[in-house]
Amino acid sequence: MAKIKSPEGLxxxxxxxxxxxxxxxxxxxxxxxxxxxxxxxxxxxxAFKAEVAKQGLEANVTTKAAGCxxxxxxxxxxxxxxxxxxxxxxRPEDVAEIVSTTIKEKKVVERLLYTDxxxxxxxxxxxxxxxxKNQKRLVINNNIKIDPRSIDDYIAVGGYSALQKVIEGMTxxxxxxxxxxxxxxxxxxxxxxxxFKWESCHKSSGGDPKYIICNCHEGDPGAFADRRLxxxxxxxxxxxxxxxxxxxxxxxxxxxxxxxxxxxxxxARQAIRQAEEYxxxxxxxxxxxxxxxxxxxxxxxxxxxxxxxxxxxxxxGRIGEPRTKYDHGTDRGLWxxxxxxxxxxxWANVPFIINNGAEAxxxxxxxxxxxxxxxxxxGKVNNTGMVEVPMGMTFRELIYDVGGGxxxxxxxxxxxxxxxxxxxxxxxxxxxxxDYEEMDQVDLAMGPGLxxxxxxxxxxxxVKFFLTFLANESCGKCTPCREGLKQMLWIFDKITTxxxxxxxLELLEEIAAVQQEAALCALGxxxxxxxxxxxxxxxxxxxxxxxxxxxxxxVCKELSQNKIYSQAR
Amino acid sequence: MDxxxxxxxxxxxxxxxxxxIQLLLDIQEESGWLSKxxxxxVSEKLQVPLGLVQQTATFYKAFRxxxxxxxxxxxxxxTACHSRGAQHxxxxxxxxxxxxxxxxxxxxxxxxxxxxxxxxxxxxxxVEIDGKAHxxxxxxxxxxxxxxxx
Numbered sequence: 205m206a207k208i209k210s211p212e213g214l215x216x217x218x219x220x221x222x223x224x225x226x227x228x229x230x231x232x233x234x235x236x237x238x239x240x241x242x243x244x245x246x247x248x249x250x251a252f253k254a255e256v257a258k259q260g261l262e263a264n265v266t267t268k269a270a271g272c273x274x275x276x277x278x279x280x281x282x283x284x285x286x287x288x289x290x291x292x293x294x295r296p297e298d299v300a301e302i303v304s305t306t307i308k309e310k311k312v313v314e315r316l317l318y319t320d321x322x323x324x325x326x327x328x329x330x331x332x333x334x335x336x337k338n339q340k341r342l343v344i345n346n347n348i349k350i351d352p353r354s355i356d357d358y359i360a361v362g363g364y365s366a367l368q369k370v371i372e373g374m375t376x377x378x379x380x381x382x383x384x385x386x387x388x389x390x391x392x393x394x395x396x397x398x399x400f401k402w403e404s405c406h407k408s409s410g411g412d413p414k415y416i417i418c419n420c421h422e423g424d425p426g427a428f429a430d431r432r433l434x435x436x437x438x439x440x441x442x443x444x445x446x447x448x449x450x451x452x453x454x455x456x457x458x459x460x461x462x463x464x465x466x467x468x469x470x471x472a473r474q475a476i477r478q479a480e481e482y483x484x485x486x487x488x489x490x491x492x493x494x495x496x497x498x499x500x501x502x503x504x505x506x507x508x509x510x511x512x513x514x515x516x517x518x519x520x521g522r523i524g525e526p527r528t529k530y531d532h533g534t535d536r537g538l539w540x541x542x543x544x545x546x547x548x549x550x551w552a553n554v555p556f557i558i559n560n561g562a563e564a565x566x567x568x569x570x571x572x573x574x575x576x577x578x579x580x581x582x583g584k585v586n587n588t589g590m591v592e593v594p595m596g597m598t599f600r601e602l603i604y605d606v607g608g609g610x611x612x613x614x615x616x617x618x619x620x621x622x623x624x625x626x627x628x629x630x631x632x633x634x635x636x637x638x639d640y641e642e643m644d645q646v647d648l649a650m651g652p653g654l655x656x657x658x659x660x661x662x663x664x665x666x667v668k669f670f671l672t673f674l675a676n677e678s679c680g681k682c683t684p685c686r687e688g689l690k691q692m693l694w695i696f697d698k699i700t701t702x703x704x705x706x707x708x709l710e711l712l713e714e715i716a717a718v719q720q721e722a723a724l725c726a727l728g729x730x731x732x733x734x735x736x737x738x739x740x741x742x743x744x745x746x747x748x749x750x751x752x753x754x755x756x757x758x759v760c761k762e763l764s765q766n767k768i769y770s771q772a773r
Numbered sequence: 774m775d776x777x778x779x780x781x782x783x784x785x786x787x788x789x790x791x792x793x794i795q796l797l798l799d800i801q802e803e804s805g806w807l808s809k810x811x812x813x814x815v816s817e818k819l820q821v822p823l824g825l826v827q828q829t830a831t832f833y834k835a836f837r838x839x840x841x842x843x844x845x846x847x848x849x850x851x852t853a854c855h856s857r858g859a860q861h862x863x864x865x866x867x868x869x870x871x872x873x874x875x876x877x878x879x880x881x882x883x884x885x886x887x888x889x890x891x892x893x894x895x896x897x898x899x900v901e902i903d904g905k906a907h908x909x910x911x912x913x914x915x916x917x918x919x920x921x922x923x
Contacts, residue, residue: 655853
């Protein structure tokens with residue numbers, strides 16, 4: 205493939221690609237996200253390829269290893285185009301029937317369709333399924349249509365058109381202004397305006413070169429949205445980063461990602477290789493005179509690395525300990541140069557904003573929280589998966605309309621948002637909107653993970669779980685975090701083993717308050733979140749553990765009798 | 774892993790001290806773990822004090838300074854799996870092979886790790902052995918799964 209040398213060249217190439225595709229040609233998309241692969245999607249894909257060959261349809265049918273559309277609960281997911289028939293929980297033994305019935309005879313295989321558990325209604329198409337219907341998918345909508353390892357697939361669905369538009373006739377300032385007008389806010393949870401950050405870095409006199417970093421660290425124990433997004437649509441992220449680098453004037457970008465996610469790393473690396481080959485990275489991008497290199501940086505593992513200063517220390521080859529922030533990263537960041545660090549989802553939103561304009565983006569969501577948010581929805585909810593919903597949706601709508609309600613008809617107990625530094629809310633607060641300010645009012649953080657728990661989950665045990673996690677992950681640099689967590693955990697050990705005493709909760713609150721005030725970084729300060737919110741809303745459950753030596757949910761081993769621990773899914 | 778091979782990896786990273794983490798990851802990819810000899814060689818080549826190399830190798834979760842077992846059991850203990858009983862699965866596996874998370878058994882057949890989120894929340898509780906995910910629905914299944922690898 206020769207390098208594409210101009211925006212016009214890219215448009216021509218796209219038109220050729222689209223012209224070469226027959227829209228009526230049957231195409232079988234098998235989700236090869238890591239969750240579906242764990243369900244056996246690899247075997248299903250192989251079976252499709254073999255069956256298509258066996259029936260002599262190779263010339264007329266394409267089979268595709270597609271990206272994750274998010275419905276992990278019912279994996280492996282298969283979508284047949286052009287009709288967009290969606291089959292769920294497909295096994296290799298179903299494949300022959302799908303090929304003969306759906307591809308050849310154009311009829312559906314009913315037993316593999318989605319059936320609404322409450323109404324019994326059958327949904328043939330992906331867009332009829334309530335799980336998808338109630339989402340607003342701007343970033344993840346093309347995942348199942350394209351192979352994440354194919355840049356041509358991405359270009360054919362309009363990929364890199366935002367880059368094309370920028371190179372064709374937008375100045376750096378215009379790009380920044382557009383992002384600023386869109387009111388896109390940092391998706392890491394802080395909600396810092398992305399446009400403002402870009403502008404500060406662009407104008408910074410902190411010297412050259414400037415750097416940008418895409419944070420896909422996602423060390424949260426129970427979040428997989430960012431890495432699944434990078435795995436499923438790496439070119440969207442890359443395109444956002446290239447536009448960001450152009451606007452800021454940075455010749456070097458990094459994708460910071462954990463080593464535990466081999467599939468994600470592999471897809472990101474391949475996307476970079478392809479973008480280089482096509483001339484979207486490297487020297488003189490699309491004839492603009494702008495040079496850019498993007499690399500994948502594998503982190504060494506550790507929750508604290510998600511903190512900006514720890515992340516940068518780690519990238520400089522040192523141990524990942526946070527430091528006090530005397531300077532903004534946009535003035536003195538990586539290697540003491542101006543740096544823009546944005547969450548992966550912030551970058552992934554950029555192409556949409558450039559393509560459709562800030563107005564279109566702002567039309568979605570609330571006044572101050574615009575656009576959509578991709579979450580990993582999990583726990584005791586019927587539809588586990590990756591979901592993209594508009595800001596301003598309530599958590600009740602998210603759990604019941606998208607998530608399909610509580611598993612096994614059990615009673616909802618709490619929603620946890622923001623991971624170990626987030627908080628719990630009870631049923632009475634479920635009408636809280638997904639919005640930075642509203643969530644902040646009820647002490648929730650805009651993290652990528654949403655955990656739903658039911659009456660069979662013990663709140664005390666969940667908080668202890670988070671504290672154990674944080675105590676293990678604390679870097680140990682500052683005393684309030686290192687020692688505070690240890691002491692809190694010790695008290696929790698007492699409470700969950702029947703040795704809790706009056707005054708324990710007050711002591712916990714006191715330690716938590718000190719930690720919130722005095723810890724060095726967000727990890728230590730936020731560590732009290734789950735504890736304080738659960739004490740606020742579920743104090744009676746703590747009291748049952750301490751006063752009655754009883755675990756109402758029957759989870760804490762020492763306080764329960766003959767309870768079966770492992771729940772049926 | 775012999776010295777020449779270690780040097781090769783270090784040279785690939787242009788012997789830069791700032792690449793310490795990346796080159797240790799690369800070396801571990803080849804050797805499976807970071808022995809004392811490896812750390813010493815890295816320290817010598819990069820002109821970085823051995824203490825600093827050791828600090829790095831023990832700070833980050835990805836590095837192992839003891840050899841891994843033949844089979845690596847990763848028990849997902851992310852929030853979703855935890856709320857579905859992953860801790861009991863982890864305890865049971867630990868009892869079965871007689872080690873705690875983070876340890877390797879005496880004959881080096883198994884290593885046990887408690888992991889944060891493997892991303893297969895729909896299958897939880899999930900146990901991943903040598904990269905293959907197993908969904909554990911009842912605790913009795915733990916025996917069957919482990920037996921396959923013994």
